[in-house]
Amino acid sequence: MQEINQNLAEEAGLNITHICLPPDSSEDEIIDEILKINEDTRVHGLALQISESSFSNKVLNALKPEKDVDGVTDINLGRLVRGDAHECYVSPVARAVIELLEKSGYYSK
Template sequence: MQEINQNLAEEAGLNITHICLPPDSSEIIDEILKINEDTRVHGLALQISENLFSNEVLNALKPEKDVDGVTDINLGKLVGGDAHECFVSPVAKAVIELLEKSGRMLLEKCC
């Protein structure tokens, strides 16, 4: 999968750097914070093991660099109906578009 992403990125003129840390690494938040401050980096996709998957790790990422839309801020905006004000992951965006094209409302707003 990583090789496919690399090839697609190159075709689009994007530069991808893969940072690999041990699965039990305690350095992940430090690495995320460094990337947040790197102006050459415009987005970060986290591929982390289940034992590192936590709100602390996800929310260490700046929402504007969150290409998966997993930070509390991006998820909150998406769920709250402000998808135009946040990054929406490609999968969530596809689901939203399919629902809109179907013409069906799955949830009704109350009040």
């Protein structure tokens, strides 16, 4: 999957960097890496690919909402739930579901 993402990004003129932490990285080690990325002005977005056991509120909310391309921070999820999808980053899957609901008439802006 990483290779496909890399190829698509190159075609679109985007630069992707894949950072691999050891599988046994602690919560603090993961957060430290996220905080470094938050401050890197060359990085415009971050997609977390971490184990399910590493998904904690502390880890997810270490990410700046404006760099949260999956829409997993409390701020982005809260905006989405309130119906303010235009004010936050929404994951591609959630965006597709919203569009399907809108087209079917079950959801309106």
